[in-house]
Amino acid sequence: MNVPREDGQNLNRNEIASAPKAGENSIHELMYIYNRMFEYFGSRSWWPGETIFEICVGAILTQSVSWKNVMKAIENLKRAGFLELESMYNASDEAIEQCIIPTMYYRMKTKKLKAFVGHIMQKYNGNLTKMFNKDMDSLRIELLGIYGIGPETADSIILYAAEKPAFVVDAYTRRIFSRLGIFSEDVTYDEMQDYFMKRLSPDVPLYNEYHALVTGIGNRFCSNKRPKCKECPLRERCFYPQGRE
Numbered sequence: 494m495n496v497p498r499e500d501g502q503n504l505n506r507n508e509i510a511s512a513p514k515a516g517e518n519s520i521h522e523l524m525y526i527y528n529r530m531f532e533y534f535g536s537r538s539w540w541p542g543e544t545i546f547e548i549c550v551g552a553i554l555t556q557s558v559s560w561k562n563v564m565k566a567i568e569n570l571k572r573a574g575f576l577e578l579e580s581m582y583n584a585s586d587e588a589i590e591q592c593i594i595p596t597m598y599y600r601m602k603t604k605k606l607k608a609f610v611g612h613i614m615q616k617y618n619g620n621l622t623k624m625f626n627k628d629m630d631s632l633r634i635e636l637l638g639i640y641g642i643g644p645e646t647a648d649s650i651i652l653y654a655a656e657k658p659a660f661v662v663d664a665y666t667r668r669i670f671s672r673l674g675i676f677s678e679d680v681t682y683d684e685m686q687d688y689f690m691k692r693l694s695p696d697v698p699l700y701n702e703y704h705a706l707v708t709g710i711g712n713r714f715c716s717n718k719r720p721k722c723k724e725c726p727l728r729e730r731c732f733y734p735q736g737r738e
């Protein structure tokens with residue numbers, strides 16, 4: 494059986510034979526999965542954003558909505574001159590809402606953005622880098638204390654904006670890794686994150702790429718109802734297609 498790569502080539506026999514067996518829950522297994530994804534996609538250069546503030550805004554806006562819509566909202570904010578901490582802080586709620594309509598729940602998300610910028614303005618005089626200078630655990634606790642910031646958003650900000658090694662997991666991680674037989678479907682966010690962080694060294698570029706690649710698999714192949722297993726680079730290691738084809 495051949496496993497396709499994005500470049501149209503196939504994995505060779507040795508690569509397929511080296512696939513870890515189910516239950517071999519090791520660093521080797523996680524790195525095998527990483528390598529299959531990386532061979533297919535290459536580097537995904539995630540997270541797109543010209544400034545650390547833009548990355549934070551994207552992390553808040555992307556909750557429950559596609560990245561395509563987030564990009565529209567970011568462009569609107571940019572055009573309106575609100576993609577800077579102080580200008581967003583000074584803008585009216587209505588003006589922000591107008592810009593982020595494409596992200597749905599725009600009223601609630603405006604409150605979240607305002608809570609975030611308000612926190613940085615009041616506690617750090619608008620200096621985001623000052624907050625990011627904290628150690629990772631304190632930074633995470635502080636972010637989680639801001640209205641509207643949950644674990645996934647906090648970890649995205651920590652990893653992609655503050656560049657500290659917090660492994661980001663999400664609904665795609667749960668779906669893909671439960672289909673791979675590694676997690677049960679009811680695994681919690683913290684359990685998933687612990688799983689990766691106990692096995693992979695705290696390496697920002699690795700964590701960055703790993704999450705981006707999982708997102709790539711989720712977007713392109715591993716949909717909820719109709720996963721495209723035949724084309725998926727993880728097929729050789731996945732339980733899900735067995736008996737379904």
Ligand code: SF4
Nearest residue numbers: 715720722725731733
């Ligand atoms: S083989 Fe199918 S179920 Fe498994 S990760 Fe790929 S798309 Fe998802």
